[in-house]
Amino acid sequence: MEYFLQQLINGLTLGSIYGLIAIGYTMVYGIIGMINFAHGDVFMVGGFIALIAFLALVAIGVSAIPLALFLVLLIAMGLTALYGWTVERFAYRPLRHSFRLAPLISAIGMSIVLQNYVQIVQGARVKPLPPLVEGGHTLIASEDFAVQLSNVQIIVVTTTLLLLAIFSWLVARTRLGRDMRACEQDLKMASLVGINIDRTISLTFVIGASLAAVAGIMYLLYYGVVDFHIGFVAGVKAFTAAVLGGIGSLPGAVLGGLLIGLIETFWSAYFSIEYKDVAAFSVLIIVLIFLPSGILGRPEVEKV
Amino acid sequence: MTAPLLAIRGVKTFYGNIMALKGVDLDVHEGEIVTLIGANGAGKSTLMMTTFGNPRAREGSIVFDGIDITNMPPHEIAKLRIAQSPEGRRIFPRMTVLENLQVGATVADPANFAADLKRVCTLFPLLEKRIGQRGGTLSGGEQQMLSIARALMSRPRLLLLDEPSLGLAPMLVKQIFRAIRELNERERLTVFLVEQNAFHALKLAHRGYVIVNGQITLSGTGRELLVRPEVRAAYLEGGRH
Numbered sequence: 001m002e003y004f005l006q007q008l009i010n011g012l013t014l015g016s017i018y019g020l021i022a023i024g025y026t027m028v029y030g031i032i033g034m035i036n037f038a039h040g041d042v043f044m045v046g047g048f049i050a051l052i053a054f055l056a057l058v059a060i061g062v063s064a065i066p067l068a069l070f071l072v073l074l075i076a077m078g079l080t081a082l083y084g085w086t087v088e089r090f091a092y093r094p095l096r097h098s099f100r101l102a103p104l105i106s107a108i109g110m111s112i113v114l115q116n117y118v119q120i121v122q123g124a125r126v127k128p129l130p131p132l133v134e135g136g137h138t139l140i141a142s143e144d145f146a147v148q149l150s151n152v153q154i155i156v157v158t159t160t161l162l163l164l165a166i167f168s169w170l171v172a173r174t175r176l177g178r179d180m181r182a183c184e185q186d187l188k189m190a191s192l193v194g195i196n197i198d199r200t201i202s203l204t205f206v207i208g209a210s211l212a213a214v215a216g217i218m219y220l221l222y223y224g225v226v227d228f229h230i231g232f233v234a235g236v237k238a239f240t241a242a243v244l245g246g247i248g249s250l251p252g253a254v255l256g257g258l259l260i261g262l263i264e265t266f267w268s269a270y271f272s273i274e275y276k277d278v279a280a281f282s283v284l285i286i287v288l289i290f291l292p293s294g295i296l297g298r299p300e301v302e303k304v
Numbered sequence: 305m306t307a308p309l310l311a312i313r314g315v316k317t318f319y320g321n322i323m324a325l326k327g328v329d330l331d332v333h334e335g336e337i338v339t340l341i342g343a344n345g346a347g348k349s350t351l352m353m354t355t356f357g358n359p360r361a362r363e364g365s366i367v368f369d370g371i372d373i374t375n376m377p378p379h380e381i382a383k384l385r386i387a388q389s390p391e392g393r394r395i396f397p398r399m400t401v402l403e404n405l406q407v408g409a410t411v412a413d414p415a416n417f418a419a420d421l422k423r424v425c426t427l428f429p430l431l432e433k434r435i436g437q438r439g440g441t442l443s444g445g446e447q448q449m450l451s452i453a454r455a456l457m458s459r460p461r462l463l464l465l466d467e468p469s470l471g472l473a474p475m476l477v478k479q480i481f482r483a484i485r486e487l488n489e490r491e492r493l494t495v496f497l498v499e500q501n502a503f504h505a506l507k508l509a510h511r512g513y514v515i516v517n518g519q520i521t522l523s524g525t526g527r528e529l530l531v532r533p534e535v536r537a538a539y540l541e542g543g544r545h
Contacts, residue, residue: 182396182407189394192356194382194411194458 002145007269008262013153013222015261016160020215021238022245022253023167024084024208030184030248031204032096034103038087038110040235041118042209046080046216047226048118051129054220065132069155076217077210083114084209085202093198111231118228126227129220156218163214164254167207171250180204184248237264237277240284246297255295259283307370309334309494310355310462315364317347317354324350326518327364332462332496337488339497339505339526341539342515348498349391351515352466355496356381356388368462383411387460391467393451397440401431401450404439408454416459424453427483445476452480456487462494463487469501477501481508502539506530514539 021043028036053075057068091110095102136150171177182190183200191197219234220226237260245256260280267279287295308331317325325347332338342348354361356378366374373381387408396404405424409417425432428449434442439450448468455463465484469477481504487493499505506512506526514522514535522529529535 178399178403178407179410181399181403185396185398186394188358189390189396190407191358191378192382192388192390192394193407193454194379195407196377196379 002140002142002147003269005140006145006147007265009147009149009153011262011265012258013156013261014265015258016157017215017218017222017257018234018238018241018260019254019257020160020163020211020218021234022241022257023250024212025239025242026245026247026250026253027180027204027208029242031180031201032092032103032187034092034100035107035239036087036092036205036208037104037107037235038091038114039208039212040233040238041111041114041231042080042084042087043212043216043219043234043238044226044228044231045083045114045118046076046209046213047220047230048122048127048216048228049079049213050076050217050220051127051226054129054132068132072217073159073214076213080213080216081206081210084205084212087114087209088202088205093201111235115228115231122228124228126225128225131224133221152221156222159214159218163211167211168250170207176200176203233277237280240280244284244287244294246294249294249296249298252294252296259295306333308332309369310496311365311367312351312355313365313367315351315354315361315366317350317359318362319350319359324518325354325361328515328518328520330513330520332494334461334494335488335492336511337484337495337497337509339499339509339512340515341499341502341505341512341529341535343538344500346515347518348515349466350518352388352390352464352496352498355464356386382458385411385458385461386464387455387458387462388464389448389451389455389466389468390464391470393447395439395442395447395450395454397438399439401435401437401439401442404450404454405431405457408457410458412458417457420457420459424456427456427486428453445472445480448472448476448480452483460493462496465495465497467498467500469499469504477504484508500539502535503530506535 021039024039025036028034050072053072054068057071062068062071087110091106092103095106133152133155136148139147139149171180179195179200182195183197187197219230238257241256241260242253244259245252263280263283264276268276310332312328312330315325315328316323328351340348340351353359355366357373357376358378361374365372368384368386371384373384396407399407405421409420412420430446431449431453434446439447442450452465452468468480484495485508488495497505497509506529509526512524512526512529513520514529522532522535
């Protein structure tokens with residue numbers, strides 16, 4: 001029982017990170033119907049920017065951890081958003097009226113560009129960050145097993161929940177959110193009522209990238225390392241999460257992220273750590289057989 | 305006569321290599337209802353969308369109130385207070401009726417929102433009852449009303465209506481045409497109406513144009529066109545309802 005609880009905590013933490021990345025996939029898919037394969041690498045860039053920002057802050061003497069964390073959050077979100085904006089502006093927008101596969105291929109190219117760029121600039125080695133947030137709480141301590149909830153895990157999960165709340169409010173209640181939903185439902189009509197669709201699409205990328213940056217920071221805090229290659233695996237997992245939850249659906253992306261995190265963690269804990277990816281992807285296949293549009297995705301039956 | 309509000313001159317529009325509009329000239333004056341009638345595929349909707357810059361005219365010019373809008377992006381054109389209820393209604397299906405109307409007011413002054421909402425609800429009382437319902441769950445007629453109401457929310461100076469009668473029961477068609485006439489008479493709203501339902505459209509309109517294969521073949525006042533033998537033969541005989 002204690003062991004199970006511990007795995008549940010670990011799974012939810014990992015799932016939160018996947019969920020944050022998955023939102024970026026699902027939003028971009030919703031609005032322009034393409035899979036942004038470079039999104040995982042934008043997450044990786046976010047992790048690196050966070051690492052550099054942490055080290056720079058420590059070097060100039062910002063030693064209070066909460067302040068440093070807050071500043072890193074701002075810096076990483078801002079700079080990564082700039083990356084997201086740039087990728088859209090130069091790799092996707094010129095291809096918007098091209099054939100459907102063109103932006104997809106461009107996205108794969110962009111993913112390779114970002115990976116190689118970071119590899120050249122930062123080196124191929126794993127970059128460690130000394131643990132900044134230490135300690136935790138022992139929830140249940142029995143004789144042979146103690147359930148730990150570390151402070152990092154608390155930070156990861158609460159930050160994720162907080163951002164999700166802000167973000168859901170933004171989409172449901174603000175003018176920008178309404179514009180985004182209008183573009184998602186009918187891009188052409190949105191332009192006819194006077195919505196600047198290029199700007200709205202750019203903002204979608206900016207928001208997606210800044211959430212990916214948060215995921216990058218959380219990854220860095222949780223695992224303590226980044227390298228140029230983390231974007232690939234995390235990207236594929238988050239993409240799986242978005243599809244599992246129902247691509248195009250925001251709550252679906254979070255739910256899918258949590259599920260993938262939990263499946264992976266429990267499989268590693270009870271069966272074999274080597275096959276955890278197989279488990280996650282197998283569940284995806286099984287779910288898609290019975291629910292082809294994902295768990296919360298909507299089947300295409302609109303009245304016209 | 306004063307300069308027209310909308311002046312379309314020699315417009316040619318292509319889909320790939322196919323010329324859909326072969327040099328169209330058309331005027332809409334302030335306060336008028338102008339209708340464009342023609343068969344399926346004649347280029348009616350293409351002309352309406354070309355006015356909005358999507359697709360763009362490859363040749364010719366479109367001038368609205370002295371401003372050349374031929375190469376403007378659609379959202380800039382909307383800011384000049386041209387509103388469209390397009391072919392197929394295109395309401396936002398996963399938004400409520402209220403949200404659809406809010407989106408329609410994108411280019412309007414937010415201070416006018418309450419008054420404009422009241423105005424469209426008076427025009428189409430059914431919408432008020434459905435205000436919190438999702439657009440996609442409305443019936444065809446209700447969707448058509450919503451589409452027109454959404455266009456009206458921007459306080460347009462020119463309203464483009466693309467086949468508002470399509471697929472609707474005759475009673476609803478009458479209701480919608482009555483609403484258009486009311487708007488025109490009471491508020492001097494300028495309307496450019498594309499229709500297959502030639503009889504109703506010509507009765508309603510001050511002036512009409514007939515488009516065949518991407519070219520304007522006839523024009524005149526609504527009453528003149530109604531009695532023209534070629535119009536009667538092509539669009540009215542047997543099609544009266």
